[in-house]
Amino acid sequence: MKAAYVNAIGGASGDMLLASLVDCGLDIGALSSALTMIGASGFQLEPRKEDRQGVTGTYLDVRIDQTDNYRRTPSEFIDILKDAPMSEDSKSRCIDVFHLIGEAEGALHGEDPGKVHLHELGTVDTLVDVVGVILGLEMMSIEKVYCSPLPTGSGTVNTQHGVLPVPAPATAYMMAAKDIPCYPPPPHMPSTGEMVTPTGMALLASVADFSQPVMNINTIGYGLGTRNPTNYPNVLSFWIGECGASENDNEIILLETNLDDTTGETLGYVQENLLKMGARDVWFTPIQMKKNRPGITLSCLINGSDKTKMVDFILLETSTLGIRVRSVERIEADRSIENFESSLGQVGVKLKKKDGVIVGVSPEYEDCKKVS
Numbered sequence: 001m002k003a004a005y006v007n008a009i010g011g012a013s014g015d016m017l018l019a020s021l022v023d024c025g026l027d028i029g030a031l032s033s034a035l036t037m038i039g040a041s042g043f044q045l046e047p048r049k050e051d052r053q054g055v056t057g058t059y060l061d062v063r064i065d066q067t068d069n070y071r072r073t074p075s076e077f078i079d080i081l082k083d084a085p086m087s088e089d090s091k092s093r094c095i096d097v098f099h100l101i102g103e104a105e106g107a108l109h110g111e112d113p114g115k116v117h118l119h120e121l122g123t124v125d126t127l128v129d130v131v132g133v134i135l136g137l138e139m140m141s142i143e144k145v146y147c148s149p150l151p152t153g154s155g156t157v158n159t160q161h162g163v164l165p166v167p168a169p170a171t172a173y174m175m176a177a178k179d180i181p182c183y184p185p186p187p188h189m190p191s192t193g194e195m196v197t198p199t200g201m202a203l204l205a206s207v208a209d210f211s212q213p214v215m216n217i218n219t220i221g222y223g224l225g226t227r228n229p230t231n232y233p234n235v236l237s238f239w240i241g242e243c244g245a246s247e248n249d250n251e252i253i254l255l256e257t258n259l260d261d262t263t264g265e266t267l268g269y270v271q272e273n274l275l276k277m278g279a280r281d282v283w284f285t286p287i288q289m290k291k292n293r294p295g296i297t298l299s300c301l302i303n304g305s306d307k308t309k310m311v312d313f314i315l316l317e318t319s320t321l322g323i324r325v326r327s328v329e330r331i332e333a334d335r336s337i338e339n340f341e342s343s344l345g346q347v348g349v350k351l352k353k354k355d356g357v358i359v360g361v362s363p364e365y366e367d368c369k370k371v372s
Contacts, residue, residue: 001334003215003243004137006147010052010235011195012204013225014129019060020223020238021136022047034135038084040127041065050224053233057222064125071122074102075114080127086135087339087348088366093134096206101126101198104173121170121198129199137207141336144243147208149181150201155191166191170198178205179309190231211305217241252280253302254328255310257320258287260295267296270317277313278306301328337364344371 006012006020022028032045042065050059077098081091099113101121106113137145152175153166167175175182180201185192218241225234259267271282280301289295298318302310304327311323334353339346347367352360 001143001243001332002141002336003144003146003213003241004142005213005215005217005239005241006145006204006208007237007239008148008150008196008204009237010233011151011153011197011225012200012236013197014126014133014199014203015060015062016223016225016236017200017203017238018062018129018132018136018223019047019058020221020236021133021140022060023058023221023223024140024219024238024240025221026136026140030139031132031136034086034139035128035132038086038131039080040124040131043124043128045128045132052224052228052235053230055222055224055233055235057224057235059224059226062125062128064123072127073115073122074098074105077127077130078114081131084131085346086131087138087337087346088364089337089348090134090138093207094131097130097134097202100174100178100202100206101170103177104170104198104202107173108169126199130203133203134207138337140240142240143336144213145208146213147204147210148212149183149210150175150204151192151195152182152184153192153195154185154189155193157194166194167196167201168194168198171196171201174198174201174205180205181210192229192232193227209303209305211303213243215239215241215243252328252330253304253307254324254326255298255300255302255307255314256324257298257314257318257322258289258295259298259318259320260289260293262318262320266318267298270298270314273317274300274310274313277309278303279310333359342371347371 028045028047044063046061046063047058048061049056078095081094084091102113102116105116109116155166156163157166157168159168174180217239221238223236223238227234267284274282280303282300285297285299287295287297298314300310300314307325311325314320314323335350337348337350340349348364350362350364351358
């Protein structure tokens with residue numbers, strides 16, 4: 001499986017993530033064309049090689065038409081994406097990012113998440129960063145993204161809201177809401193300023209697994225931030241490689257609990273939210289319990305890193321007093337999603353492979369429904 005690891009020692013922003021992909025070989029011309037097709041306009045991507053504290057990498061200057069002062073809401077960004085010519089998987093990821101940005105800003109300002117006014121985040125720059133990173137991952141056939149813990153930074157940052165503490169409130173909200181591992185700078189280190197931006201946080205919280213993979217690294221790219229501080233390198237490194245072989249032995253966790261007094265409405269709510277939280281699968285099995293009571297077994301397959309939040313959610317939202325937890329193995333076939341042009345339009349097709357040979361083909365249902 002082709003995977004990537006984000007080493008965010010110098011922080012993370014949308015621009016830095018996109019720059020690191022370009023440094024790894026992402027075709028900037030093809031990306032610009034794809035961004036234009038989804039509705040982004042009045043922008044220009046200008047990558048250049050620069051240096052931050054002795055580290056040479058790519059700085060990506062995203063130039064925006066200064067006459068476009070319109071600030072979009074999260075809902076307006078999502079409306080642009082709904083009919084965009086992109087795969088359903090990438091579209092869903094982009095929409096998740098803007099939902100999270102809206103949730104964070106809405107919670108902080110006491111406003112509707114879809115209609116909250118975005119200041120710096122409401123520009124074309126944000127659309128380019130978010131969609132550019134998601135499309136870049138797809139264009140480079142990266143199936144899985146991992147990420148290191150994130151630095152909180154220290155000090156203050158100047159924004160259109162005024163001077164704010166670091167991390168910015170929206171960034172801090174997402175760190176807490178998504179249970180993102182983070183660490184503060186050493187006590188005697190001078191103020192760093194903002195190290196992780198809201199856009200960078202929303203992207204990583206939506207697409208990355210915050211764990212350390214075992215992988216063979218093939219390519220390393222460096223994305224540079226705008227500032228060049230003296231007390232840390234303002235650099236994000238992006239490693240691309242292979243995570244396991246064509247068939248992987250992946251250890252995952254199975255959570256199970258028996259229930260006989262939880263309503264169907266609650267069970268539906270629990271299943272829906274477990275899947276949103278990142279569960280691999282959730283299902284119910286009818287069982288016969290003591291005292292001749294009909295009941296169900298709630299089963300949930302999860303990544304090991306998600307165990308705490310999944311267990312806490314099940315204990316909180318159901319009537320159970322205990323959950324069975326056990327590690328299981330899954331042998332996983334190699335697969336990828338490729339885009340094909342049909343006579344009716346573009347359709348994503350999932351390819352199943354064995355030893356590099358395609359042994360199964362399945363078109364994406366939502367793409368087929370759209371072009372039919």
